[in-house]
Each structure stands twice: as C-alpha cells, then as structure tokens.
Amino acid sequence: MSNEHGTSVKTYLIIGATLLVLTVATTLIAFVNLGPFNPVVALTIATIKALLVILFFMHVKGASEKLTGVVVVSGFFFLAILLTLSLSDYLTRSWW
Amino acid sequence: MASIGIPANQAPKLNYLNNGHSLKSWLLTTDHKRIALLYLISVTVFFFLGGFFAMLIRLELLTPQGDLMQADTYNKVFTMHGMIMVFFFLIPVVPAVLGNFLVPLMIGAKDLAFPRINLLSWYLYITGGMIFLHCMLTGGVDTGWTFYTPYSTAGTNTNIVEAGLAIFLAGFSSIFTGLNFIVTIHRMRAPGLTWDRLPLFIWANYATSLVMILGTPVIAITIVLVAVERLFHLGIFDPGLGGDPLLFQHLFWFYSHPAVYIMILPSMGVISELIACFARKRVFGYKFVALSSVAIAVFGFLVWAHHMFVAGISLYAAMIFSFLSFSVGVPSAVKVFNWTATLYKGSISYATPMLYAFGFIGLFTIGGLTGLMLATIGIDVHVTDTYFVVAHFHYVMVGGVLMGYLGGLHFWWPKMTGRMYPEAWAKLSALLVFVGFNLTFFPQFILGYVGMPRRYWQYPPEFQALNVLSTAGASILAVGYLLPMIYFVWSLRYGKIAEANPWSAAGLEWKTTSPPPTFNFDETPVVTWEAYNYDEIPPWERRAPVAR
Amino acid sequence: MHDSQATTSQATVQVTTAEHEAHNPALVHQFADAEQQKNAASLGMWLFLVTEIMFFGGMFCAYLIYRLKYFNAFAAGSQSLAIKWGAINTAVLIASSVTVVLAIYAIRFGRKKLTVAFLVVTVLLGFVFLGIKSIEYTDKFREHHVPGANFHFTENFDDNGKQIPVNPNEVQLFFSLYFAMTGMHALHMIIGIGLMSTLAVLTWRGHYSAEYYTPLENAGLYWHLVDIIWIYLFPLLYLISRHT
Secondary structure (H helix, E strand, O other): OOOOOOOOHHHHHHHHHHHHHHHHHHHHHOOOOOOOHHHHHHHHHHHHHHHHHHHHHOOOOOOOOHHHHHHHHHHHHHHHHHHHHHHHHHOOHHHO | OOOOOOOOOOOOOOOOOOOOOOHHHHHOOOOHHHHHHHHHHHHHHHHHHHHHHHHHHHHHOOOOOOOOOOHHHHHHHHHHHHHHHHHHHHHHHHHHHHHHHHHHHHHOOOOOOOHHHHHHHHHHHHHHHHHHHHHHHOOOOOOOOOOOOOHHHHHOOOOHHHHHHHHHHHHHHHHHHHHHHHHHHHHOOOOOOOHHHOOHHHHHHHHHHHHHHHHHHHHHHHHHHHHHHHHHOOOOOOHHHOOOHHHHHHHHHHHHHHHHHHHHHHHHHHHHHHHHHHHOOOOOOHHHHHHHHHHHHHHHHHOHHHHOOOOOOOHHHHHHHHHHHHHHHHHHHHHHHHHHHHHOOOOOOOOHHHHHHHHHHHHHHHHHHHHHHHHOHHHHHHHOOEHHHHHHHHHHHHHHHHHHHHHHHHHHHHHHHOEOOOHHHHHHHHHHHHHHHHHHHHHHHHHHHOOOEOOOOOOOHHHHHHHHHHHHHHHHHHHHHHHHHHHHHHHHHHOOEOOOOOOOOOOHHHHOOOOOOOOOOOOOOOOOOOOOOHHHOOHHHOOOOOOO | OOOOOOHHHHHHHOOOHHHHHHHOOOOOOOOOOHHHHHHHHHHHHHHHHHHHHHHHHHHHHHHHHHHHHOHHHHHHHHHOOOHHHHHHHHHHHHHHHHHHHHHHHHHHOOOHHHHHHHHHHHHHHHHHHHHHHHHHHHHHHHOOOOOOOOOOOOOOEEEOOEEEOOOHHHHHHHHHHHHHHHHHHHHHHHHHHHHHHHHHHHHHOOOOOOOOOHHHHHHHHHHHHHHHHHHHHHHHHHOOOOOO
C-alpha cells in the first residue's frame, strides 16, 4: 500500500511548508471577527491540513489500491455518524 | 469433494494437537487452532460463572419477597451476570473460538495474518478476565452491566475502575481479533478464492470484525472517561457540575448496540454453513446473505439511541432512531428468508448441528420480531426496563448466538479434535436446551408485558407463577448446557475417531485431516468452485451427513 | 482488488525453502511472499489507526456537545490558553511529520545513517512538543485551572469588550476535556517517541534496508495520525472566539 514511485523530497517540503503557512493562517484568522464562520473556517483549514498529511505524508494518494482510501474514509465516516446522530438529539431537545 | 481418504481407525499423524505437548507450547503458541482452544476453555469457564449468577437470580425470583439476598447483593448479582456474559462470553465466543479456528482453514491459509497478535488477544482477554474476577471477589460492581452515570461515577462505592479496566482490556482483545480477521480475509485467501466464493461464515466474521474495529474504541474511551471522572472528581457526566448523563449513554450505546451485532453475526454465519450442509444445497441468495452481513454491521451503527427512548432524548431524535431501528431488521429478515428458501426441496437430515440451526431460526425470529416491537416508541415506553426487554435480548442472545455457537461447536468438533461426540446425548441436550430455554424466557415476555420491572429483587405476588415457570425452565436449561460439557470431554478420549469430512460438507476446512496439521494444508489449495457446491457431488458420493 | 489472487503467488508457494529465504530474512511462514506480508502489515496498521480515530472521536463528541451547550464558558476557557504555545506546538508536530517522511525516503535508498538522523530529529521534536505541553500544564496548575478540588476560575468571557460572567462548573468542563484530550494525545506522543527511538536504534543496527522497512513505514503512519489529531485539537481548544 505504499507509494513506491516516490513522492519527491521537494513535494514533501512544499507540503510541509504549506502546512506551516496554514497553521499561521488559522491562528491569525482566529483574531478576525467572522461571526459564526470562525469555527467553520478553522475546521476547514484543519481539514485541509489533515488531508494534506493523509494524502501525501501517509501516501494515500497514489496508493497501490483503493482499499487504503476506503479504510480512511470509513474511519471518518463512522466518527461523523457518532457526531451527527448524537447532535440530532442535542440540537432538537428544545423543539418540544 | 471426497474426503481425503484417511481410514477411520488409523492413528493420527502429526497434527496441531500432538505437535508439542509442553505447557509452554500451548501458552506461547502462535497456532490459530491452539489459540482457539485456549479461548474455548476460557470462555467456557466464564460462561459457567455467568450462569452461576443467573442461577442466583432465578433462585431469588422464585419468591416475590427478597429473601435469598439483600437488595444490594442482588444488584451485584445481576451486574456480574450481565458483565460476564456480555464482555467475557458473548462478544468473544464465536469469533475467538470458531472464527480463530476456521478462518484460515476456510480460506486456505496457513494461519492468520498476525499470529502473535492473536496470542496477545488471548492474553488481553485472560488478563481482563483475571482482573474482573478479582473485582468480583472483592465486592463486585452493582451498577448493572450498563454502568450508567452518575451512579457509576459518583453514587456507587463499588470498584468501578477495576471492572472498567477489565472490560477495557477485553475490548482490546476484541479489536485485535477483528483487525487480524480483516487483514487475513483481504490478503490471504487461497488462489482462486474470490470474494463471491467465500463461505458465508467468512463473510459473517468479516462484517463482525468491521464492527469490532469501529465500535469498541468508543466504549474504551467511555470507560477511560468514567474512570477519570471517578478518580479525579471531574464533572463530564455529573449533572451537578454541568455534565450530561445522557452523553454517557450516547457514547456507551454507540458501541453496545453494535456489540450485539458482534455477537449475532458470526452465529448467523454458522447457521448458513449448517443449513447448507444439512439440506445438501447451496444457500439460496448467497450474494444477498453475504451482503446482508455487511449491511447489518453498517446499519447497526445507526440505531443506538433506541436504548434511550425514555431517558430524556428529544422526541425527534427518538423518531429518527426508531425508523433506523426498523431498517436494521431488514437484512436480518433477508437471512431468515434465504435460509428457509435453502431448506425448500433440500435433502434435509437432522443431526445435532441441524437441530440447533432450526432452533436458532425459530428463536431468533421471535427475538428479532420483539426487537421491532421495542423499536416502536409507542410500545417501548410501556415495556422498557421490564422483563419484556429481558426476554427479547435473551431470545436473540441465547436462542440466537448461543444456539448458533453450540451448533457450530458440534459441527466442527470432529475437525477440531478428531473425535465425534455421542449423537444421542447431543440430540437430547439440544432438546433440553430448546425446551428449557423457552420455558425460562417465554414467560418473561408476559411478565414484562403485565408490568414486572427488570433488575428488581422483589415483585408483586401475582407474578409468582410465571417466575416459578421461568426458574423451572432455567434448571432444565442448565442440564442442557452441562451435558455437552460432559460428553465433549468424554469424547476426547472415548469418542469415535473422526474422518476428515464426516459430514460430507463443502468447504476447504474439510479437505484437510481431522484434526488438521499445524500448518493446515500440505499444499495450498487452488479454488475453482463456488461455495456450497453440494450439487456437484457425484451421485455415488452423495450421502446424508450422518455422524459417522 | 489487489489481493493474493494472482497465479504468481500460487507459484511462489511451491518454491523451495532456499529461494524462500533469498527473498527476505523477515518473511514469516504464513505469507507467500514479501509483498503479501508488507501489504498485510500496512492494512493492519491502517485498521489500527481507524480504531484510534474512533477512540479520540468519543472525546471529540463530548467536546462538540458541551461546546454547543456552554459556548461562553468554553470560549472563556479557551481564551485563557496560551495561543502561542499551541501554535508553536502545531508547527513542531508538522516539522516532525516532515522528518518522518524524509526518514522513510532515506531508507528507501538505503541511506541508513540519514534515516537514523531524521528519526532522531523526529524524537527530539517530539520531546520539544512534550516540553511545551508541560510548560502549559504547569501554568494551568498555577492558575488553578486544573479541574478538581483546587479549581478556581474567575475570568469572564470577553465578548468584544463585553464581560460576560460564566459558570465556573461549565468552564471546569472545558478544562476537563482539555486535559483529557491533550493528555491522551500526549500519551500517544510518548508511545510514538518510544516507537521512533526503538526504530532508530534498530535501523542503526542494520535491521532495515531498502528492501525491508515496513515497520518504519507503519510507525510513520502512526506518527502522522497523532499529528492529525493535534491538527484538530489546536483550533478546537485554542481558537474559540479569539477575535474578541
């Protein structure tokens, strides 16, 4: 399941630099008042960072089979189920 | 398809059982078959321990007054019964005993993908079990197996942390077993053994393993949070400090509901194997049965809050979960219908494994239908926390899981030990189990319906007659479970020596000796046939799978 | 699916033991060839990572629910965390993930010493992370923000200059989750440091080569996941309502 046809050192360093830039960005944007969008932006940036790590550092992009991607997606999918269905309770409690 | 022609009375050549006799060769084994036997012994011990507590419950409930023990003791007794049976018996039993033994054999592999992790799984289970025994002997736990907060975090002064640690370790045992199975089934199938040729027992264990991997970590973290709250007096689940007890229940049931699918799915896999063999037919709708296992595994994660209908969740969430709970019944029903269709125009014989399979189909159907009743909010608000629920889950867990396990144990006993069990005694035990089971648990549906609450150590006198029936049934059931203990052990020395394929069954496991050699096959098989190719047996080789 | 279906693996099964050993001294008996073994190990590690996602996920669920319920208290708690340490730690972990991928890149070309060097830097960065976390924990201890008997929180939620009083119990919940989540993360960091140190030693001793470096790869996957968890922890814990 590894990316034998190597990601190059240059790519690794670029991704690494991108991650650092995104870290700076998310920290600075936190100080700007975007109202309800602050958490949305923060989590979006976090997700982009996570995706970069997963795709490039963990070699999911260019993996020899689709199974790797399926495993990763299913992990996050079931976490999403836990969060969403729990929220379906908490967010609707006041609807009585 | 023919058996590989080992004469019944030939002394067994080197096999996994006689390949090394020292204690070390067993306790440090990495052979999946030996590990399966280690589990067999351990889960059986826990089963009888859990059964002992069940006996105490039924004895107490013979009379309406609480006269056998104190109320607090009764709380501990049903908690111990539940925790032992759920975490140390039902969850591991079929995957760790039958699955461990059969998965590599059925796919033509030499062992599981990670044999040392397999051994680690057993040691985690044993360590968890020992810690639990210690907890039990030093006072036990009285919260119910569901250890709801805030009682478990702030109310009780029993040893929750120790019980939690035991369950945490058993959970990791489960996770590693599931991990091993998934990798083995993906990576180590024999040449030609494509996914659509796999035995349904493999599909079932695969689906079970998905649940183990995805669900168990959530109860692990929940136990950690409960322990941290108990030890450091935090308020994550404490309403007095702003915490929400329902959060605990959401996290708890997110695992514990799929956990019941960990219990039933492998047992359903056994039933598929038994029905095909003893009807001498391919399983009807193979693809549907295979995919229904995966569907149950996935859908099983969407329904957990049906345990919380009256706990205080929002009505809208309750309706969503009720609807989803109905949908999870569909793949189960698909299986039952397909098994029935398999029987149609089959050449049916009634060896003990088949008796258990029939029992399973009937009892699981009742259990499943009553589950749908419980998924209906309008009914649930009346019967929740009554004996109706108790009866429902015992029908699926005992009438379902346990009967499937016993059927499988009998079916594969010759393969595992090289000996046949005594058929007449086995049939008698199956009958006792069936009668005893129904007498124990059917009255409980009625008791719950007329209002007897669960986990109470006394009850109104008008409920006594049904309780007495239930206890009487339990005593018959106990005999039905003790007999196999005796005759299985007897058979190890005195049972008829089994040939490689005494049932003329399909499946790679039957193509090697009984018992198999340590590395399973002398040559890796190459598979070119569909699963359950019973119709391909030449007529002169067809015979009813009578115990020989 | 690329599983062991090809006839080549069947042919491989029938090879003599001499050829079997020529493949790879680390080949274990249940696998037909080194590639099958490597793919199995990789899938196994990915499945383990899924369990870690679900394990931490339970705490993320608790966090999500309480943050929605007690937003002001959570914001007040978040505002009392040192954002600079959190940001620096995020950068430290990102750098350590880079050194991990470079270590694996190096071993693929058989550059043993370079691999060890990168692994050592990874370990050092891990220690830097833990060091900064201990500074933060010490600060929290001194400020009486550690949940328990000595918990004492007097700040208000600063909402754009408006001071809103918050319920200390609710803030304590924030800190309970803060310590639970970062503590569990730190525990995983410690395990990761242990893993990487061990692998550095083993690499130095020549156990791994361009042909066989599977444990390094899999440990790398683990390390990256621990990084990803922090990538989410940082904004969730440190960046609530900072614009005020």
